[in-house]
Amino acid sequence: MSDNPQSFNPDTTDLDRLHPAVKREKADVESGTEQAPMWVIFLGFIVAIIAGGQLGPNVGGFDFNVSNPFASSRFPDPRPVDGTAGAALDPLQMAMKKGAATYALCGGCHQGSGLGVPGAFPPLAGSDWVMGGTERNIRVVLHGLQGPIKINGADFAAPAPMPPQGAVLSDQDVANVLTYVRNNWGNKGSLVTKEMVAAVREKEKARTAPWTGPELEPYAKAEVAAEPAK
Amino acid sequence: MAQPAENDIDSDSLRRAAIDRSVKGPVLFLFTNAAFWLMASTIVGLFAAVKQVFPDFLDENWLWFLQYGRIQPAHLIALVYGWGIPVGLGTSLWIMARRTGQELKTGRSLMLVAAIFWNIAVTAGILAVLFGGSTSVEWLEFPKFLWPVLLICFLVFAWPMVSMFARARHPEGFMISAWYILGACIWFPWLFTTANVCIHCIGDLGAIGAGINAWYVNGVILLFFVPVGVGSAYYFIPKVTGQPIASQQLAKIGFWLLAALGGWSGMQRFMGGPLPAWMPAFGAMAGVLLLIPVGVVGWNHHLTTLGKHKLVQTSPSLRFSFFGALFYPVSGLIYALLSAFWTGANLQFTLAWYGFQVVSLYGFFSMCMFGAIYYIVPRLVGCEWLSVRLIRNHFWFSVYGIGAIVVTSIICGLQQGGDINDPEKWNLSFSNVVLNIRPYIVARAVAWGLITWSNVWFLIHLMLMVAGLGRRSTAPTLLPSHDHDDGLPSISHPSKA
Amino acid sequence: MSDFRKFVLRIGILFGLPWFFLIVGPVMKYQKLAPIAYDKDKDGVDGQYPPSVIHRQGQLVYAREGCVQCHSQMIRSANLGLDGWRKGWGQEQEGRTAEPVRSNTLRDYLGEPFAFLGIQRTGPDLANVGWRITDRAKMHQSFYAPRSVNQWSTMPSYRQLYTVQKAQGQKSKLALDLPEEFHPGKGWEVVPTAEAEALVDYMISLKKDYPVPGMAAAMAAAAQPKK
Numbered sequence: 001m002s003d004n005p006q007s008f009n010p011d012t013t014d015l016d017r018l019h020p021a022v023k024r025e026k027a028d029v030e031s032g033t034e035q036a037p038m039w040v041i042f043l044g045f046i047v048a049i050i051a052g053g054q055l056g057p058n059v060g061g062f063d064f065n066v067s068n069p070f071a072s073s074r075f076p077d078p079r080p081v082d083g084t085a086g087a088a089l090d091p092l093q094m095a096m097k098k099g100a101a102t103y104a105l106c107g108g109c110h111q112g113s114g115l116g117v118p119g120a121f122p123p124l125a126g127s128d129w130v131m132g133g134t135e136r137n138i139r140v141v142l143h144g145l146q147g148p149i150k151i152n153g154a155d156f157a158a159p160a161p162m163p164p165q166g167a168v169l170s171d172q173d174v175a176n177v178l179t180y181v182r183n184n185w186g187n188k189g190s191l192v193t194k195e196m197v198a199a200v201r202e203k204e205k206a207r208t209a210p211w212t213g214p215e216l217e218p219y220a221k222a223e224v225a226a227e228p229a230k
Numbered sequence: 231m232a233q234p235a236e237n238d239i240d241s242d243s244l245r246r247a248a249i250d251r252s253v254k255g256p257v258l259f260l261f262t263n264a265a266f267w268l269m270a271s272t273i274v275g276l277f278a279a280v281k282q283v284f285p286d287f288l289d290e291n292w293l294w295f296l297q298y299g300r301i302q303p304a305h306l307i308a309l310v311y312g313w314g315i316p317v318g319l320g321t322s323l324w325i326m327a328r329r330t331g332q333e334l335k336t337g338r339s340l341m342l343v344a345a346i347f348w349n350i351a352v353t354a355g356i357l358a359v360l361f362g363g364s365t366s367v368e369w370l371e372f373p374k375f376l377w378p379v380l381l382i383c384f385l386v387f388a389w390p391m392v393s394m395f396a397r398a399r400h401p402e403g404f405m406i407s408a409w410y411i412l413g414a415c416i417w418f419p420w421l422f423t424t425a426n427v428c429i430h431c432i433g434d435l436g437a438i439g440a441g442i443n444a445w446y447v448n449g450v451i452l453l454f455f456v457p458v459g460v461g462s463a464y465y466f467i468p469k470v471t472g473q474p475i476a477s478q479q480l481a482k483i484g485f486w487l488l489a490a491l492g493g494w495s496g497m498q499r500f501m502g503g504p505l506p507a508w509m510p511a512f513g514a515m516a517g518v519l520l521l522i523p524v525g526v527v528g529w530n531h532h533l534t535t536l537g538k539h540k541l542v543q544t545s546p547s548l549r550f551s552f553f554g555a556l557f558y559p560v561s562g563l564i565y566a567l568l569s570a571f572w573t574g575a576n577l578q579f580t581l582a583w584y585g586f587q588v589v590s591l592y593g594f595f596s597m598c599m600f601g602a603i604y605y606i607v608p609r610l611v612g613c614e615w616l617s618v619r620l621i622r623n624h625f626w627f628s629v630y631g632i633g634a635i636v637v638t639s640i641i642c643g644l645q646q647g648g649d650i651n652d653p654e655k656w657n658l659s660f661s662n663v664v665l666n667i668r669p670y671i672v673a674r675a676v677a678w679g680l681i682t683w684s685n686v687w688f689l690i691h692l693m694l695m696v697a698g699l700g701r702r703s704t705a706p707t708l709l710p711s712h713d714h715d716d717g718l719p720s721i722s723h724p725s726k727a
Numbered sequence: 728m729s730d731f732r733k734f735v736l737r738i739g740i741l742f743g744l745p746w747f748f749l750i751v752g753p754v755m756k757y758q759k760l761a762p763i764a765y766d767k768d769k770d771g772v773d774g775q776y777p778p779s780v781i782h783r784q785g786q787l788v789y790a791r792e793g794c795v796q797c798h799s800q801m802i803r804s805a806n807l808g809l810d811g812w813r814k815g816w817g818q819e820q821e822g823r824t825a826e827p828v829r830s831n832t833l834r835d836y837l838g839e840p841f842a843f844l845g846i847q848r849t850g851p852d853l854a855n856v857g858w859r860i861t862d863r864a865k866m867h868q869s870f871y872a873p874r875s876v877n878q879w880s881t882m883p884s885y886r887q888l889y890t891v892q893k894a895q896g897q898k899s900k901l902a903l904d905l906p907e908e909f910h911p912g913k914g915w916e917v918v919p920t921a922e923a924e925a926l927v928d929y930m931i932s933l934k935k936d937y938p939v940p941g942m943a944a945a946m947a948a949a950a951q952p953k954k
Contacts, residue, residue, distance in 0.1 A: 020704040021609045022250065023243040029468065031406075031475035036483065040529065044522045051518035054571055058514070060507030064756050067504050067832040068804045072945035075805040075827065078653035079812055094657070101661055105878055167906050168875060282849070285883050286874075294887035299793020366790035368846060396731045409734070416738055424750055429841060436836035438757045440844040442750060453742075489738055493745035500844055502803035504831045509749060575807040579799050579848040650809065650848055657814035657823070660851050661879040667849070 092179065092191050099180025102173050105165065106181075114185040120160055122151045125185035134178070134192055135219035138200040141174050142166035144210035161210060171197040196224040245331070247609075252333035253323050254610045256341040256387075260320035261603055262696055263349055265689050267312025268596075272682040274305040279675035283668055295360040303364060303371040304356045309591060310369060310450070311352045311380070315418075316345065318458040318595070319387045321602040322411040325465050326391045329408045330398035337390050344386035351379045367429055367439075369447050377426040381419060388415035406481045410461030413489060417453035421446055437504040441497045445513075448496030451590050452520070456488065456558070459598040460527055463555040466601055467534050470548040471541055476533030480526045487523035491516045498569045501578065517569025524562030531555040544708040546621045551601030553629065557593040560636065564589060576647035581670065585639020592681065593632040600624070600688070607692065608707075613700030615707040620691045622709060627684030634677035642670030760837060763940050770938050778937055780838035785929020788922045789843065792885060799845025800854045800933070804830040810852060817936045818858045828855065828936050835935045850882060857934035864903060866927050867919050872909035888923040891915055 060069035110116050114125035124130050129151055130137065144164035148157045165174070171194040178197075182189025280287055281298045288296055327334055355372025358364070364371045395412050398405075425446035429439050468475050475481055497505055498513035535542060535552060542552045564586050567573045577583070604621070608614050615621060649655065649663045694700065701707065762775040772778075789795075802817075803810045810816060811827025818828075831854060836842040845852075860866050868875060871889050873882035894902070894916045902916035911917060919927075 021612070021614070021706070022247045023240075024704070024706070025243070025246070026469060026472040029472065029474040031468070031478045031481070034477050034479070036477060036479045036526075040480070040526065043525070047521045047525075048519060050570070051515045054514035054518060054569075055511050058507060058511040058571060060511075062508045064506045064753065065833070066507050068502070068830045069507050070804050070806050071830065071832075071939070071942065072949045073806070074946070074950060077812065077825075078809070079656045079823075080654055097658065101658060104661075163907070167904060281883070282881060285881050289884065291886055294885075297792070297883035297885075299796050299883065302796050303793060362791050364791055364793055365841075366793055366795045366843060367841060368795075412734070413738055416735065417742060420742065420746070424746065428750065428754055432754065432758075434838075434840050435754060435757055436839045437831075437833050437842040437844065438753050439841040440836075441753070443841075445749060486737075486741075489741045493742045494749065497749065500801065502807035502830060503801040503844060504833050504835060504842070506753065506833065509753070512749070571807070575803070578803070578808070579845060581847065584847070646848070653809060653812065656809060656812050659877065661877065664849065664879055664881055 091193075092183070095176045095179035095191060096183060098173075099176035099178070100184075102169065102177040103180055105168070106177065109160070109162070114181070118154075119156065122149070122156055124181050125187065126152070127187075128152050129220075130181055131187060131189055132220050133222040134190075134196060134224045135200065135222040136216045137178055137182075138174065138192070138197055138224065139204065139211055139216060139219060141169070141178060142197075142201060142204065143207050145212070145216075146210045147212040149213040164210060166201065170194075171201065199224055246328065249327050249331070249333050250324075250609045252335065252338075253327050255338050256334075256345065257320045257324050257606065258610055258696055259342055259345050260316045260323075261607065261692065263345060264313045264317035264320065265685075265692050267308050267316070267352070269682070269685050269689050271305055271308035271313055272678055272685055274301055274308060276675055276678035276682055278302045278305050279671055279678055283671045283675070295362075300360050300364065303366075303368075304359050306369060306587070307352065307356055307359065307371060311355070312349075314455060314591060314595065315384070316348065317599045317603070318414070318454065319384075321462050321599055321606070322391060322414065322458055323387065324606050325407055325462065325602075326394050326411050329405060329465070330394045332394050332397060334390060334394075337386075340386055341390075344383040347379060348383040351376050351383070365430075367443050369450065370425060370429065370443065374430045377422070377430065381422055381426075384419060384422070388419065391415050406475065406478075406485065407461040407465040409485055410457040410464070413485075414454045414457040414461070417457070417492070418450065421449040421453065437500075441500060441505045441509060444499035445496035447587075448499070448513075449492065451587065452488070452492040452495060455591060455595040456492075459554060459595040460484075460488075460558065462598045462602045463531060463551050463558075466547055466551045466605055467531055467555065470545050470551075470605070471535060471538040473534050473538060476530050480530045484523040484527040484530065487526075488520070491520050491523070495520065495569070498571075498574060499578075499583070501571060501574060514569045514571055514574065517574075518566050521562055521566050524559050528555065528559035528562075531558075540711060543711045546615070546625070546707070546709055547601045547605035549601070549625060549709065550597050550604060553625075554594050554597030554599075554601060557589065557597060557632070561586065561590040561594050564636075564640065576651060577643045578647070579650070580643035580646040581639050581667065581674075582643025582647075585635060585643065588635050588639070589632065592628075593636065597628065597632075600628075603692070607695050608700065611695050611698055611700060613695065613698065614703050614705070615691065616694055616700050617691065618707060618709055620687045621707070623687040624684045624691070627680045627687075631677045631680035631684060634673055634680065638670045638673040638677065642667055642674075645670070757833070760834065762834070762837065765938075765940050769944050770940050771943065772938060776937065776940050777834050777837055777935075779932065779934070782925065782929040782932040783840070785925040785927070785932070786839065786843075788888070788926040789929060790841075792926075794853075795843040796846050797849035797882070799848050799852045800842065800935075801831045801844045802828050802852065802854050802935070813852075815859055816852055817855050818934075820858060829939065829942070831935055832939060850880075853930070853933055854935045855933065857931045858936075860927070860931050863927055863931075866930060867903050867923060868905060870923060870926070871903060871917060872905060875906050875909045885923075888926065889917050889919055891917050 057069055060066035109121040110124050111121070114123060116123040122129070129140075129149075140162065142164060143166060144162045146161035148155065150156070169177070174197045175192045175194040178192040179189075181187070182192065277296070278298060278301045281296065281301065285298065323334070351372075355376050358373045358376075359371045363373045365373065370377070392412060392415055395408055398408075425442055428435060428442050433439075435442070464475065464481070467473075494516035495513050498510045498517055501510040501514065503510070531552075535548075538548075542548050564582070568577055568582060568586055604615065646663060646667050649666055655662060762777060764775050765772050767773055805811045805827045811830065812824075813828075814820075814823070816828055817824065835854075865876070867889075869877075869882075870885045872884055873880040874884070889903075891911045892899075892915070894914055899916055899918055901918050903919070905917065
């Protein structure tokens with residue numbers, strides 16, 4: 001119910017409509033004048049000390065030309081090292097690590113377990129093709145594969161064609177993923193290097209169509225000459 | 231306002247109602263526009279999060295303007311300039327008018343014009359960002375020529391507020407809210423002008439320009455959104471609870487420390503980088519020191535609401551303000567973690583910085599603004615909020631959303647930082663970083679979805695009120711005190727508020 | 728002085744201090760910053776530091792596309808992060824360096840209107856990406872179809888920077904080599920626009936790890952055991 005203040009006429013005005021809500025507002029009360037408790041001051045000092053710790057050497061002498069006060073410091077190398085100090089990471093280990101990441105491209109068909117899908121996608125684990133000649137393996141990855149093939153004696157009469165990866169993967173990537181495939185899931189194979197892949201790529205640079213089983217027979221046991229890794 | 235005698239209550243209320251009527255036009259216009267921008271911004275935020283994880287979603291050739299690099303800035307521009315500043319100005323205007331006990335006598339039409347031009351400028355800015363005019367300067371991505379328009383429109387609102395403060399002859403109660411708002415009115419134009427003049431007009435500042443950019447972004451958060459939010463909380467929490475602010479001394483410490491430290495902070499965003507070393511170091515120090523005013527204000531609000539938790543449950547305005555005030559220390563803590571060298575180095579260039587921006591803009595500032603809107607709007611339109619259900623949906627979905635964003639941003643930041651800085655992975659491609667943050671970006675999308683949903687209810691409710699379709703009643707719309715009992719009828723407490 | 732004026736003055740001073748020391752001062756100092764000449768004997772190279780400027784046209788495209796949202800362009804100091812030790816974030820792309828890539832300084836960005844230091848690292852840092860790009864066509868391919876290069880990538884596909892045109896007999900020299908699923912189809916080819924070329928030029932110009940004058944001497948001095 002709105003009040004009827006004397007200075008306004010009885011017609012409803014905005015003010016009358018606004019009035020009730022305003023009328024029920026609580027009055028302001030003078031705020032407390034207590035002292036801030038001691039522990040607030042104490043905590044404040046602790047924060048200030050932590051804050052001060054951000055300065056110190058980080059300030060770089062307030063020099064406009066110093067962006068990094070630690071630029072000439074030598075920091076210990078945090079990266080993991082295998083073997084003697086100063087040696088590069090073992091090429092096989094590096095290839096396995098990187099190959100595992102690249103294998104994500106292959107896992108869709110050949111599965112993470114390397115077992116493939118019977119009848120559709122050949123297995124890689126324990127496969128005689130994988131453990132066979134690198135000449136064949138590199139060609140399969142670079143240009144793809146189609147048509148019926150025989151893996152470990154089992155027929156893959158109408159497997160899905162394997163898409164070529166040569167355009168998508170660099171020589172190093174192909175080498176890594178082949179090394180991984182040849183050394184994982186109980187396979188005991190050897191290192192494939194990028195020079196080997198490059199040599200095959202160069203030799204077969206005219207090739208556009210995917211390989212078929214019969215075409216790859218001559219390469220079944222052939223190894224690419226491995227140049228000493230740099 | 232001093233304790234009024236019986237007869238004075240009526241004339242006192244009439245005076246306050248007159249003040250309300252004098253600011254009604256500009257404030258409602260700002261609130262309405264801001265609410266639409268909030269809706270737009272949250273939808274775009276949801277979409278941006280989806281695009282970051284599924285870039286091929288809606289990736290037709292002709293939809294090239296929906297790429298992440300364009301819609302993410304659009305999302306933030308809408309949130310900051312479309313929602314944040316207008317709603318802040320609206321709330322500030324009302325609070326300043328009430329606190330100084332003065333009506334807004336002239337300049338109303340000018341304010342409406344300014345608000346319209348502000349909208350035009352923000353729209354133009356967002357369209358420009360989407361269609362190829364982005365400057366890629368964080369929070370200043372709109373084309374160079376727009377900033378004077380925004381500045382002038384802001385000053386049209388800020389100037390009357392400053393003069394109201396100047397003319398206040400009887401400091402009405404303890405003026406802490408007015409201090410914060412006055413501060414915001416001075417700081418924002420200063421920040422905005424400096425950043426734009428340096429980056430766009432002086433130009434060619436290389437890495438210093440980037441440093442100024444970081445200083446600006448943090449400055450706007452610390453010296454506009456924080457003061458307006460805190461000022462609003464300092465007004466509404468005592469107002470609704472009827473309790474005094476617990477300690478004047480703490481309030482003053484909180485204000486002056488913020489004023490002293492806010493300008494020093496920001497450049498620690500680029501710690502370890504090209505900026506002269508002492509600048510990020512000072513920023514880091516200020517960022518950690520800011521824990522003091524943040525903690526002090528949080529403690530003050532806690533003391534003020536002690537024993538009044540029933541009211542927190544029933545009053546929508548107090549509920550939102552209380553929650554917002556609760557988020558102030560949370561955002562302050564996150565800021566300190568981001569600023570200190572030891573923890574911040576790991577969180578640098580991760581989602582944690584975006585999380586901080588959202589927590590302070592939405593978790594703290596916006597919740598305080600919602601509290602203000604739920605209080606102010608009935609007093610401007612003369613009717614009460616229609617539906618308890620709409621308010622509850624708005625509140626709870628906002629809480630779920632902002633809670634999700636806080637948690638996912640921090641954890642994602644730790645994950646991302648850990649992956650980027652992990653010595654074991656020094657020679658691997660970025661694939662593990664990208665794949666590992668995926669679930670957190672999905673969570674971010676879900677969180678924005680929840681927030682969008684909450685704002686649907688808010689927008690509808692606000693539109694109904696502005697159209698005058700609220701409840702005609704003298705009793706306020708209160709939430710039932712035991713919330714999730716949907717079966718029970720809503721209990722409206724007798725008019726104690 | 729009235730309370731109001733005192734209040735405003737206090738705020739002005741408190742904010743004015745950082746404004747002056749963090750903004751005004753550094754801006755004035757920066758404008759006087761000039762390249763420094765190398766000392767051939769001490770630094771091992773000729774010329775001035777910084778030796779080159781980035782490709783500005785390309786940087787405009789970089790800004791327009793919002794690349795800064797996901798990529799940073801600064802190598803951090805080794806005490807703060809792994810940046811310098813990461814493979815490929817400096818000149819050495821294949822092997823393992825003995826020293827980390829150096830952190831960036833103010834002069835590294837001399838000549839840039841605005842340094843896009845970065846908002847987030849959803850993708851690798853680009854400060855020294857110029858060394859990573861050996862093949863322009865590959866770079867174009869990763870802009871046109873990022874997922875054809877890195878399947879896990881969430882980078883947007885910037886097809887608006889490329890034109891799909893009918894193949895006129897011989898394949899155009901500039902046409903991209905794309906795997907089948909990303910190819911527009913038989914009889915069509917994808918050719919970069921001028922903007923795409925500018926962007927690649929800009930990326931190639933991003934090399935910020937040339938030596939800092941006097942740094943070699945400073946590091947040698949630091950390595951000496953203290954007396």
